[in-house]
Amino acid sequence: MQNKLITLIEQTEKQKAIYKPLLFRLKTEEEFVKFNHLIKSESNLMVFDELRGQVKELIKLRNPKKNMTVEEMEDEISNYFDKNDPDKLGVWAYYPWANKIVHLLDEEEFVEVRTNRNFYKITPEEKDILAQKKVGIIGLSVGQSVSVTMAMERSFGEIRLADFDILELSNYNRIRTPLSNLGVSKAIAVAREIAEIDPYIKVKCFPDGLHEGNMDKFFSEGGNLDLLIDECDGLDIKILARIKAKELRIPVVMEASDRCMLDVERFDLEPDRPLLHGLVDGLDIKKLKSLRTNEEKVPYLLAMIGIDTISSRLKASMFEIEQTITTWPQLASAVTLGGGLTADVCRRIFINEFSDSGRYYMDVEQIVGNKDKKKPTLIESKGFEDAYLNKDEIIAIINSSNLTLNNKQKLINESEIKEIVSSALLAPSPGNNQPWQWYYDKGNLYLFLNKKKSSASSDFDNLFSFISLGASMENLILKAQEKGLDVCVEEFPSGKSSPLVAKFNFYTPHLETAENRDYQALSQYIHLRCSNRNGGNKERINPSVIDNLISLQRSTPGATIKIIDDRARLIELNEVIKTCERIRFLHPELHADFFEKEIRWNNQSVESSKDGMDIRTLELSATDQAGMRVAKEVEAISLLNKWKKGKGFEKISGKNLDAASAIGFIALPRHSASSYLQGGRLVERLWLSATKYQLALQPLMAPILMFLKLKHNDLAGLPEHLLTELRDAREKYLKLLNIDENIAEIFLFRLAFAEPPTARSLRLPLEKLLLINKI
Numbered sequence: 164m165q166n167k168l169i170t171l172i173e174q175t176e177k178q179k180a181i182y183k184p185l186l187f188r189l190k191t192e193e194e195f196v197k198f199n200h201l202i203k204s205e206s207n208l209m210v211f212d213e214l215r216g217q218v219k220e221l222i223k224l225r226n227p228k229k230n231m232t233v234e235e236m237e238d239e240i241s242n243y244f245d246k247n248d249p250d251k252l253g254v255w256a257y258y259p260w261a262n263k264i265v266h267l268l269d270e271e272e273f274v275e276v277r278t279n280r281n282f283y284k285i286t287p288e289e290k291d292i293l294a295q296k297k298v299g300i301i302g303l304s305v306g307q308s309v310s311v312t313m314a315m316e317r318s319f320g321e322i323r324l325a326d327f328d329i330l331e332l333s334n335y336n337r338i339r340t341p342l343s344n345l346g347v348s349k350a351i352a353v354a355r356e357i358a359e360i361d362p363y364i365k366v367k368c369f370p371d372g373l374h375e376g377n378m379d380k381f382f383s384e385g386g387n388l389d390l391l392i393d394e395c396d397g398l399d400i401k402i403l404a405r406i407k408a409k410e411l412r413i414p415v416v417m418e419a420s421d422r423c424m425l426d427v428e429r430f431d432l433e434p435d436r437p438l439l440h441g442l443v444d445g446l447d448i449k450k451l452k453s454l455r456t457n458e459e460k461v462p463y464l465l466a467m468i469g470i471d472t473i474s475s476r477l478k479a480s481m482f483e484i485e486q487t488i489t490t491w492p493q494l495a496s497a498v499t500l501g502g503g504l505t506a507d508v509c510r511r512i513f514i515n516e517f518s519d520s521g522r523y524y525m526d527v528e529q530i531v532g533n534k535d536k537k538k539p540t541l542i543e544s545k546g547f548e549d550a551y552l553n554k555d556e557i558i559a560i561i562n563s564s565n566l567t568l569n570n571k572q573k574l575i576n577e578s579e580i581k582e583i584v585s586s587a588l589l590a591p592s593p594g595n596n597q598p599w600q601w602y603y604d605k606g607n608l609y610l611f612l613n614k615k616k617s618s619a620s621s622d623f624d625n626l627f628s629f630i631s632l633g634a635s636m637e638n639l640i641l642k643a644q645e646k647g648l649d650v651c652v653e654e655f656p657s658g659k660s661s662p663l664v665a666k667f668n669f670y671t672p673h674l675e676t677a678e679n680r681d682y683q684a685l686s687q688y689i690h691l692r693c694s695n696r697n698g699g700n701k702e703r704i705n706p707s708v709i710d711n712l713i714s715l716q717r718s719t720p721g722a723t724i725k726i727i728d729d730r731a732r733l734i735e736l737n738e739v740i741k742t743c744e745r746i747r748f749l750h751p752e753l754h755a756d757f758f759e760k761e762i763r764w765n766n767q768s769v770e771s772s773k774d775g776m777d778i779r780t781l782e783l784s785a786t787d788q789a790g791m792r793v794a795k796e797v798e799a800i801s802l803l804n805k806w807k808k809g810k811g812f813e814k815i816s817g818k819n820l821d822a823a824s825a826i827g828f829i830a831l832p833r834h835s836a837s838s839y840l841q842g843g844r845l846v847e848r849l850w851l852s853a854t855k856y857q858l859a860l861q862p863l864m865a866p867i868l869m870f871l872k873l874k875h876n877d878l879a880g881l882p883e884h885l886l887t888e889l890r891d892a893r894e895k896y897l898k899l900l901n902i903d904e905n906i907a908e909i910f911l912f913r914l915a916f917a918e919p920p921t922a923r924s925l926r927l928p929l930e931k932l933l934l935i936n937k938i
């Protein structure tokens with residue numbers, strides 16, 4: 164680089180921290196000398212002398228009734244200067260960062276002219292009140308728009324600006340500032356902009372941002388602030404600043420540049436108001452301080468701005484953070500609007516015209532939008548009903564069935580039947596829908612599929628329900644065997660289309676045709692078995708344990724169990740599984756099933772329904788929980804589909820998948836309801852055995868479901884690009900598992916060494932699911 168260039172850059176660099184203009188009144192000898200020195204020593208100074216024009220305006224504004232002729236005006240101007248040297252009048256404002264000097268009216272007259280067009284939207288009395296006000300602004304991206312608008316209106320006399328950030332090129336989508344400010348502190352850039360609009364406004368800059376060390380200075384030095392405007396991203400600072408504002412009884416205003424949300428907290432009028440309307444009660448501030456990545460910050464920020472009320476576009480974008488974008492999006496239009504809105508509200512607070520606290524929206528899209536705006540069609544999930552077969556229906560089904568009549572079976576008492584059916588109810592089921600019903604009559608125990616519970620969409624042809632019915636049969640049989648009973652099972656005694664799935668009879672002494680007792684010892688794990696969605700440590704599972712698990716395949720004719728534990732294959736398989744999980748979330752009906760019907764978002768709905776998926780059992784980080792809440796909105800999902808995005812969904816399942824020790828797979832040779840029922844029994848045997856070895860097991864059924872639906876053209880509403888992706892995933896999956904296209908794929912699962920689950924899923928009460936004919 165040329166020496167000259169280097170010198171110029173270095174010279175400019177020295178100006179970076181300067182934001183105060185130098186004001187010269189040449190009537191004073193001392194300032195006259197200094198000014199002369201300045202214009203001699205500075206080269207390439209630009210000097211703007213438009214004082215005469217300002218004087219002319221001042222005269223005009225002071226004489227609104229007079230329509231002066233040119234001569235009259237000339238006379239008035241001459242009177243104003245009163246033979247004084249015009250250079251000696253007014254103020255010469257020197258802006259060092261721009262190397263320019265502007266000749267201006269002195270403060271009082273300058274303000275009079277500059278704010279004249281405010282009258283009487285702001286009365287002269289109000290103008291005087293506003294001139295006394297001190298406002299502090301933290302965060303000068305949105306804050307820039309607010310500060311400059313307020314400065315233009317002159318709705319304060321002093322402003323304190325805090326931001327530790329410097330201007331970067333990516334800020335220029337929403338901050339209106341010259342490119343020569345790149346690398347300059349945001350606070351300083353705003354201070355300069357204000358100085359170039361009005362050099363008499365008192366500005367104090369805090370280019371280190373607001374922190375515990377300068378909090379007192381910011382809030383109180385030179386008198387307490389009258390209002391704090393919070394536009395900063397620092398979550399801990401947001402809270403700390405509010406604590407201070409509350410202590411000093413200073414109102415706080417915040418604007419989120421999404422849907423023009425404006426938040427007002429009148430700590431001046433309501434000293435006991437909870438911070439942020441109570442939205443952050445219980446938040447650990449120390450934790451807030453340690454949040455580093457944007458992804459970590461998002462859930463807290465969402466809690467503060469209100470997760471359900473943000474715009475669909477912002478919700479959808481949240482899913483792309485640290486996938487295809489680095490941080491949340493903001494637009495200049497919103498920032499500009501926010502500036503105006505905040506300035507208006509702050510002025511009315513200052514002149515006591517507005518005294519409420521609250522949260523307000525000026526959602527332009529809603530206010531100015533097509534009246535016939537198409538809303539995405541809400542999909543009604545079918546299934547998941549809290550409805551059961553009644554006794555008459557049950558008896559009618561049994562009577563219409565061609566059942567084998569046994570008479571040698573044992574009649575077991577009510578408490579025993581309740582005990583063994585209770586064990587059956589502990590079986591796993593898709594989305595914890597518990598699609599079973601039991602009926603006991605004179606030694607015969609009947610198991611029914613409750614089709615109203617089973618989902619129409621995320622349970623293809625009830626096959627997943629059959630898996631869970633198989634699992635519950637296995638529990639029942641193991642428990643009965645533990646109690647010394649032999650069990651005989653008749654599957655689908657009245658055909659596969661009937662809701663009657665199995666009939667059980669119990670015997671003592673033992674019967675040749677009864678179910679074998681090889682796995683009886685597993686009954687002790689029925690209570691312990693659960694879906695564990697905690698991550699893991701990737702540790703390899705002892706090969707003998709894997710062999711033992713695989714050997715269970717011998718208990719079901721034709722069954723195959725595969726357990727994959729080599730890392731390279733696991734990584735490839737994980738990619739396929741993540742793809743399927745993501746596409747499952749992006750499919751409109753499956754999305755509706757999961758978010759509207761399966762998930763229980765809070766303790767109250769967990770306790771009252773006693774079914775579905777308690778969100779806590781998903782073991783999600785705070786970030787992913789927030790992600791889930793964001794992903795709930797159908798419109799956000801349709802946007803992601805439209806943009807061909809949504810990778811964020813892979814993050815949610817991805818972490819756990821990558822931490823697994825192994826992935827297992829269970830298949831049977833042929834597709835049939837029986838295969839899924841038998842398969843379900845094998846699933847439970849395997850799951851109980853994994854529990855015995857203290858292995859965490861989580862079903863990973865997205866690939867099985869999505870491939871079943873793909874095969875049967877049951878994916879209406881899924882965009883073409885996702886269908887193509889699914890077909891590719893299918894090919895990879897078949898190769899990785901080395902399986903044939905036509906087998907019945909029953910179960911895919913993850914095995915890990917993991918912490919016990921945070922919460923266990925609840926079960927519906929026995930009384931709802933077991934009827935005993937007492938006659």
Ligand SMILES: Cc1cc2nc3c(=O)[nH]c(=O)nc-3n(C[C@H](O)[C@H](O)[C@H](O)COP(=O)(O)O)c2cc1C
Binds near residue numbers: 589594694695861863
């Ligand atoms: C057929 C079937 C499919 C399932 N699919 C998944 C799945 O894709 N992901 C998952 O995390 N859990 C899945 N589960 C586990 C259930 O959500 C779980 O069994 C249910 O919530 C009850 O909880 P528990 O297993 O802890 O008793 C599935 C269970 C069954 C029986």
